[in-house]
Amino acid sequence: MPSVAPMSPDNLVAKLIPWYREVKRPLPWRRDRDPYRIWVSEVMLQQTTVTAVIPFYEKFTKSFPTLQALAKASEGDVLAHWAGLGYYSRARSLHKSARALAKLGTFPKTFAQLIELPGFGPYTSRAVASLAFGEAVGVVDGNVIRVLSRVLDLDLEWWKPRDRDLIQIEADRLAQARLENANVDPSDLNQALMELGATICTPKSPTCMLCPWGRLCRARKNESTHLRPRPKPRRESEIWLWTPEIIQRSDKRLLLVKNSYAPFLKGHLIWPGTATRLKTKPKSFHYKGGVTHHEIFVNVVASKKPSSKAELKRWAAVDAVWISPNEMKTKVPSSLIRKAVTLLELDDTTTT
Numbered sequence: 001m002p003s004v005a006p007m008s009p010d011n012l013v014a015k016l017i018p019w020y021r022e023v024k025r026p027l028p029w030r031r032d033r034d035p036y037r038i039w040v041s042e043v044m045l046q047q048t049t050v051t052a053v054i055p056f057y058e059k060f061t062k063s064f065p066t067l068q069a070l071a072k073a074s075e076g077d078v079l080a081h082w083a084g085l086g087y088y089s090r091a092r093s094l095h096k097s098a099r100a101l102a103k104l105g106t107f108p109k110t111f112a113q114l115i116e117l118p119g120f121g122p123y124t125s126r127a128v129a130s131l132a133f134g135e136a137v138g139v140v141d142g143n144v145i146r147v148l149s150r151v152l153d154l155d156l157e158w159w160k161p162r163d164r165d166l167i168q169i170e171a172d173r174l175a176q177a178r179l180e181n182a183n184v185d186p187s188d189l190n191q192a193l194m195e196l197g198a199t200i201c202t203p204k205s206p207t208c209m210l211c212p213w214g215r216l217c218r219a220r221k222n223e224s225t226h227l228r229p230r231p232k233p234r235r236e237s238e239i240w241l242w243t244p245e246i247i248q249r250s251d252k253r254l255l256l257v258k259n260s261y262a263p264f265l266k267g268h269l270i271w272p273g274t275a276t277r278l279k280t281k282p283k284s285f286h287y288k289g290g291v292t293h294h295e296i297f298v299n300v301v302a303s304k305k306p307s308s309k310a311e312l313k314r315w316a317a318v319d320a321v322w323i324s325p326n327e328m329k330t331k332v333p334s335s336l337i338r339k340a341v342t343l344l345e346l347d348d349t350t351t352t
């Protein structure tokens, strides 16, 4: 395992905390230390920026102000509040975990307890334990990886577990630093690291002149800032042709099935149909969209009504639901699915 030349965590913390207390942004999840709200914000912030998350967070916590309120909500309602944030598996997992937590009757306080819960990974468990309950554990997100890679000038393959562990060790050392006569809360320390990465030590143009670590930073001294952290090798993008079949019943309701055939939108309710991987982009299609590394070209088939009772029974046997065109707006969050309704100009009074 590569080693990291030591740097005094006390020196780093002594510079970082006063800076953070002066500049920290008044983010809505920083108003109090409610573990439920911190948890929701941390799940929303995974792969989404602070600015994008704020309106969703405000709306979500207004509709589901407590863990119990979220646990009691229907999955459709939760997904409707998530619409626009993407990565809907996060919303499903949050909802499922809320139900498990509500049964416990108390919010576990430590990383070791939280990691045992369904839906709580290492990052979320550390974030809640530290930000809500002040446990001295480091919280390593993309901002923290960048900041620590630069200040310590770490040339690591940080996406690999072995190197990721090294960054975690450094983050833990900082969270555990105790300064004489200074009341340093691990929550402040972790949030300060994230704040530094989000506002000063940004990916492309870090403003080192304004950085509290400007004089300590090894990458700045070694002129390697632009090389840290190493870029993660990109996952190759895949081209897919999706041919959804839009089947409408005589009461205008549309058929959606639990996705078991396409590699994108896994576990979602989607149209029945087929998905085929292509080598090149098709020339003709109705619309296109992207989900993670999948580039999806959509050719909609406005299908016949189910022709017989037997066919209706067949659909009832699979994991399927019938939704009216107007309900699609609130019950189906993915625009990739909803666009077919717009394309065919379906509403609660039309038929295919």
Ligand code: SF4
Pocket (backbone or CB within 6 Å): 147, 150, 151, 200, 201, 202, 206, 207, 208, 209, 211, 212, 213, 214, 215, 217, 218, 219, 220, 225
């Ligand atoms: S000195 Fe520059 S590169 Fe180093 S931590 Fe601060 S902003 Fe980042």
